[in-house]
Amino acid sequence: MMVLTRPLAALGAVVLSALATIGHVTLFALATFRHIVTPPYYVREYLHALVHVGYLSLPVVGLTAVFTGGALALQIFAGGSRYGAEEVVPQIVALGVVRELGPVMVGLMMAARVTSSIAAEIATMKVTEQIDALVTLSTDPMKYLTAPRVFAGLVTVPLLVAVGDTLGIFGGWFVSMNTLDFNPSTYLKNTVDFLETPDIVSSLVKGAAFGGIATLMGCYFGMNSGRGAQGVGRATKTSVVAAAVLILAANFLLTQAFFAT
Amino acid sequence: MISLDGVHKAFGSKEILRGVDLNVARGESCVIIGGSGTGKSVTLKCVLGLITPDSGTIKVDGEDITATGDRDAFLARFGMLFQGAALFDSLPVWQNVAFRLLRGSLKRPKAEAKEIAIEKLRRVGMGPDVADLFPAELSGGMQKRVGLARAIAADPEIIFFDEPTTGLDPIMAGVINELIREIVTEMGATALTITHDMTSVRAIADKVAMLHRGKIRWHGPVSEMDTAEDPYLHQFITGSSEGPIETLR
Ligand SMILES: Nc1ncnc2c1ncn2[C@@H]1O[C@H](COP(=O)(O)OP(=O)(O)OP(=O)(O)O)[C@@H](O)[C@H]1O
Ligand SMILES: [Mg+2]
Numbered sequence: 001m002m003v004l005t006r007p008l009a010a011l012g013a014v015v016l017s018a019l020a021t022i023g024h025v026t027l028f029a030l031a032t033f034r035h036i037v038t039p040p041y042y043v044r045e046y047l048h049a050l051v052h053v054g055y056l057s058l059p060v061v062g063l064t065a066v067f068t069g070g071a072l073a074l075q076i077f078a079g080g081s082r083y084g085a086e087e088v089v090p091q092i093v094a095l096g097v098v099r100e101l102g103p104v105m106v107g108l109m110m111a112a113r114v115t116s117s118i119a120a121e122i123a124t125m126k127v128t129e130q131i132d133a134l135v136t137l138s139t140d141p142m143k144y145l146t147a148p149r150v151f152a153g154l155v156t157v158p159l160l161v162a163v164g165d166t167l168g169i170f171g172g173w174f175v176s177m178n179t180l181d182f183n184p185s186t187y188l189k190n191t192v193d194f195l196e197t198p199d200i201v202s203s204l205v206k207g208a209a210f211g212g213i214a215t216l217m218g219c220y221f222g223m224n225s226g227r228g229a230q231g232v233g234r235a236t237k238t239s240v241v242a243a244a245v246l247i248l249a250a251n252f253l254l255t256q257a258f259f260a261t
Numbered sequence: 262m263i264s265l266d267g268v269h270k271a272f273g274s275k276e277i278l279r280g281v282d283l284n285v286a287r288g289e290s291c292v293i294i295g296g297s298g299t300g301k302s303v304t305l306k307c308v309l310g311l312i313t314p315d316s317g318t319i320k321v322d323g324e325d326i327t328a329t330g331d332r333d334a335f336l337a338r339f340g341m342l343f344q345g346a347a348l349f350d351s352l353p354v355w356q357n358v359a360f361r362l363l364r365g366s367l368k369r370p371k372a373e374a375k376e377i378a379i380e381k382l383r384r385v386g387m388g389p390d391v392a393d394l395f396p397a398e399l400s401g402g403m404q405k406r407v408g409l410a411r412a413i414a415a416d417p418e419i420i421f422f423d424e425p426t427t428g429l430d431p432i433m434a435g436v437i438n439e440l441i442r443e444i445v446t447e448m449g450a451t452a453l454t455i456t457h458d459m460t461s462v463r464a465i466a467d468k469v470a471m472l473h474r475g476k477i478r479w480h481g482p483v484s485e486m487d488t489a490e491d492p493y494l495h496q497f498i499t500g501s502s503e504g505p506i507e508t509l510r
Pocket of ligand 1: 301
């Protein structure tokens with residue numbers, strides 16, 4: 001009997017702990033939003049977070065976007081030419097980058113760069129009792145550490161997505177112009193004519209959602225880190241995996257919400 | 262002023278505190294001694310609300326700590342030196358010391374806060390030149406002293422010191438012992454100190470409490486410590502490996 005029930009029990013335990021985590025993360029997110037909208041505001045922490053989450057992510061976002069846009073143009077040209085439809089490159093690049101690749105690439109780069117560094121930093125603070133010290137100094141760690149970072153994610157990642165979209169299209173344009181013999185100005189005109197407001201809005205909304213997810217996961221797993229160096233390592237790893245999976249899942253849901261008719 | 266009554270705390274299946282009863286009067290300096298890992302740091306953290314006890318009550322000024330409405334106001338009365346100093350490594354030394362003075366209800370102009378920070382650093386034997394360094398640039402003993410300066414920066418009524426002299430040279434340890442004594446006698450603060458250093462116990466304690474196996478094994482005035490009958494206490498203060506406290510070798 002035990003042999004039969006044991007796998008079920010294990011499965012049940014996994015499901016229960018997953019549900020508990022979802023509940024905890026939800027409460028954590030709600031508490032964070034409450035702290036973002038209620039004073040006191042630690043201005044210095046907010047500025048610091050804006051610079052670290054947003055500004056310093058620009059190079060990596062720019063580079064990934066340019067290369068991805070370029071590669072996309074080559075593939076669309078290759079695929080399109082089989083049907084004599086090479087001229088759709090600007091339109092499809094624009095659509096692919098703005099609706100999907102731009103936000104997803106930026107989101108995943110945020111998980112790699114921002115989630116990991118937030119989780120490692122906060123987990124280390126937890127392990128070295130700095131979080132406890134904050135509490136004894138009458139400072140709420142949620143307000144001092146989490147709120148500024150999540151705010152920075154929500155605000156700067158849409159801007160990063162806008163930059164990523166632009167540079168992704170630029171990458172496609174550059175490749176098309178140099179190796180695929182497109183006319184540069186016609187290419188740009190086709191791109192601009194084709195894109196519609198909902199495309200751009202969806203891109204920015206996705207950016208805000210992914211920025212929120214990336215920073216929240218870093219803070220949540222950092223704050224709940226286990227003890228010792230191992231605890232920090234585990235918190236960092238889990239936060240990045242959770243952020244990446246949630247970003248891709250959220251991307252699917254948002255695409256469905258915006259474009260499924 | 263601080264009273265613990267039947268405080269229990271277990272981490273998983275590991276019972277750490279098994280009914281701690283302790284009273285510290287206003288203006289008194291109480292020292293907790295006891296073997297490594299007996300839960301001395303956990304006891305302090307329970308009083309500060311950083312760890313929630315499984316059962317038992319903790320009162321400060323007769324009020325249950327879980328019932329205090331305004332946690333900020335409650336914590337503003339305390340200063341705490343953590344065993345590992347727990348300095349914020351993203352901030353320079355002086356901002357660590359003046360942390361409380363730069364934000365919240367005790368906020369004051371930056372220049373004034375820095376002045377106070379430098380004065381507190383001086384009291385723990387550190388010059389103004391360290392004020393702009395970062396914690397990572399300091400030695401362990403220096404970090405400890407910065408932590409001490411931070412604990413006393415806002416002149417709290419109640420101060421907790423978790424091993425204030427560990428990692429310091431004997432002369433500096435003497436300076437810190439004197440400082441703690443001064444804070445209690447001159448400022449009328451209530452102090453609860455954890456230490457393994459018997460010189461320190463004799464220098465700063467009015468009252469000594471020994472934690473063993475999750476309970477207060479012995480407590481009394483420091484003057485009675487040497488003549489007490491308790492074999493556990495006797496073994497501890499003489500540092501003998503022979504006695505009722507088992508040592509694994
Ligand atoms: N957050 C925690 N989670 C799990 N176990 C803990 C936690 N905090 C403390 N412990 C355990 O509780 C026990 C007592 O810890 P504590 O830090 O209070 O010891 P201590 O008396 O201060 O010892 P030392 O003199 O070495 O500092 C230890 O076994 C420790 O592993
Ligand atoms: Mg300890």
